Amino acid sequence: MSMDRREFIKIAGLTSLVGAGASGAFQLLEPGVLDAATHEEHGHGDAAHGQAEEQASGPKVRWAMTVDVRKCEDPEVVKRIVTACHTAHNVPDFGNPKDEVKWIWADTYEHAFTDSANEFMDKSIEHLPFLLLCNHCDDPPCVRVCPTKATFKRPDGVVAMDYHRCIGCRFCMAGCPYGSRSFNWRDPRTVLEGKPYNPNFPTRMRGVVEKCNFCVERIWKGLQPACVEAAPDVLTFGNLADPDSNVRQILRVRVSMRRKPELGTKPSVFYLV
Amino acid sequence: MYDANKILIGLAIFLGLMTYPVWSGLGRAVQAPKPEIDTPIIQKMPEKKCVENTHFMKTTHMQLINEWRDDALRKGEREYTNARGEKVLMSLQLTCMNCHSNKDKFCDSCHNYAGVNPYCWDCHLTPKQMKEGI
Numbered sequence: 274m275s276m277d278r279r280e281f282i283k284i285a286g287l288t289s290l291v292g293a294g295a296s297g298a299f300q301l302l303e304p305g306v307l308d309a310a311t312h313e314e315h316g317h318g319d320a321a322h323g324q325a326e327e328q329a330s331g332p333k334v335r336w337a338m339t340v341d342v343r344k345c346e347d348p349e350v351v352k353r354i355v356t357a358c359h360t361a362h363n364v365p366d367f368g369n370p371k372d373e374v375k376w377i378w379a380d381t382y383e384h385a386f387t388d389s390a391n392e393f394m395d396k397s398i399e400h401l402p403f404l405l406l407c408n409h410c411d412d413p414p415c416v417r418v419c420p421t422k423a424t425f426k427r428p429d430g431v432v433a434m435d436y437h438r439c440i441g442c443r444f445c446m447a448g449c450p451y452g453s454r455s456f457n458w459r460d461p462r463t464v465l466e467g468k469p470y471n472p473n474f475p476t477r478m479r480g481v482v483e484k485c486n487f488c489v490e491r492i493w494k495g496l497q498p499a500c501v502e503a504a505p506d507v508l509t510f511g512n513l514a515d516p517d518s519n520v521r522q523i524l525r526v527r528v529s530m531r532r533k534p535e536l537g538t539k540p541s542v543f544y545l546v
Numbered sequence: 547m548y549d550a551n552k553i554l555i556g557l558a559i560f561l562g563l564m565t566y567p568v569w570s571g572l573g574r575a576v577q578a579p580k581p582e583i584d585t586p587i588i589q590k591m592p593e594k595k596c597v598e599n600t601h602f603m604k605t606t607h608m609q610l611i612n613e614w615r616d617d618a619l620r621k622g623e624r625e626y627t628n629a630r631g632e633k634v635l636m637s638l639q640l641t642c643m644n645c646h647s648n649k650d651k652f653c654d655s656c657h658n659y660a661g662v663n664p665y666c667w668d669c670h671l672t673p674k675q676m677k678e679g680i
Contacts, residue, residue: 363680427622435619436669465680472676473640478668493624 335411335430336487337513337520337541338498339529340404343397344507351379351402357503358485360469363476365461374455376485377406377500385544388533398546404508406500407432407453407485408532408540415445415454424482430513430541431487441480450533451540454484513541579659582651587644597626597634597641608664611638639670647673 276284345351358377359366365374379402383390386403413432415424423438424445446454460479474490477483488498492510501508511520520543529543547553588594596603598610614636617623626634635641646652649672657664671680 425620429622433619437615437619462680467679470680472671475639475669475671476680478665489622493622 332428332430332514334428334515335513335541336409336492337430337511337543338406338487338501339509339520339523339527339543339545341507341509341545342401342403343546344504345379345402345404348402350504350507351404354404354500354504354507355379357499361471361474361488361491361499362486363461363465363470363474364483365457365464365476366468367459367464372458374457374461374483376455376483377404379403380405385532386530388535389530403544404500405451405453405532406542407487408451408538408542409485409487411539411541412537414448414450414536414538418444418448420444427489431489433486433489434482434484436475436477436481436483439481441482443482445482450536450538454482456482579655581653581655582648583646584651585645585647587647596645597628599629611642614638638666639676643673643676649673 355377358364359375362376364376367373382394382399382401382403384403385405409430409432411430413424413426416426416432419425420442421438421440423435423440424432425435426432441456443456446456457477457479461476465476488496488500491498496502497505498508498510501510509519509523511518513520515521523545524543527545529545531540531543534540583594598606603610614626615638617626618636624636626636628634643649
């Protein structure tokens with residue numbers, strides 16, 4: 274077969290074009306490339322390596338909480354829990370729902386479990402207050418949408434906030450299906466003046482989003498979260514990754530519910546009914 | 547030129563006022579800041595030493611505090627091992643300000659001189675606020 278120079282250049286050019294295009298298309302279809310932000314922050318070097326190892330064997334710690342709903346009937350118990358948390362973290366109380374900042378609060382069954390409304394349900398549960406807080410989801414939508422990685426999931430499952438990085442865009446508030454996040458419309462210090470407060474914990478500033486931090490500053494010291502300490506018979510805090518932990522033992526014998534399970538966020542807060 | 551006298555006098559006053567910041571400082575040296583370390587806790591120390599040596603702290607404290615912030619908050623590692631091998635809790639409020647409880651005579655003296663305005667205290671409590679309330 275004979276081929277002149279002109280023919281050869283045409284075929285070679287076409288082939289290389291197809292080759293370059295194909296490799297681009299394959300890279301585009303590679304899994305993960307088109308995904309938005311990944312769940313956890315990609316550290317450099319050691320951190321990234323550690324994460325890969327962790328994913329292979331599953332995390333060793335995943336903090337979780339159970340709420341015994343029937344023990345919340347007394348409004349004093351709810352108040353004690355909320356006050357303990359909000360005092361420990363210098364959460365301001367503006368006294369109006371528009372500016373409200375909350376880390377843990379109580380709401381009705383209908384509002385907590387919007388998807389499982391049942392007109393013939395157990396009357397004893399229907400009127401109970403449900404303690405709501407950040408669910409510290411295994412697949413947190415707030416982390417996916419945060420443009421600055423100010424909110425991120427720690428290796429121990431806690432969805433944490435870095436207030437230094439928060440730009441106040443409130444994407445996370447739109448992303449959170451549980452309404453667990455509050456925006457500081459006003460300077461929280463204006464209403465914290467003269468109130469009981471925790472001198473060892475910072476406040477926030479105007480223009481950042483805040484939420485429950487699962488008391489990372491306390492669990493680091495080996496303490497229980499402030500809410501659990503205030504009502505240990507209602508709330509239980511423990512490691513979901515350990516099959517023999519207190520929360521796993523409770524979940525094995527009690528019927529539990531999680532909020533909006535159909536969204537696939539896999540909350541770490543379980544309601545015992 | 548009409549009203550030359552009035553214009554010239556006006557110009558002279560205007561120039562004098564405009565250049566006031568320049569000539570008012572002439573011949574006067576501005577005192578370099580002297581951050582004080584005279585606090586009860588530092589007084590009680592047998593050997594006065596910070597987390598790292600003084601030169602390092604003077605030049606690099608801002609980077610150190612930034613690293614502490616990321617380590618404590620983002621990585622969950624709250625213990626810092628210094629060059630002397632001692633372990634220190636990484637906390638601006640509980641470690642730094644525990645010894646340097648005189649913020650206005652320590653932090654502020656240099657920061658005001660250098661014209662820097664770190665936003666630490668928008669959220670973190672000053673030693674005074676920790677003691678007396680927000």
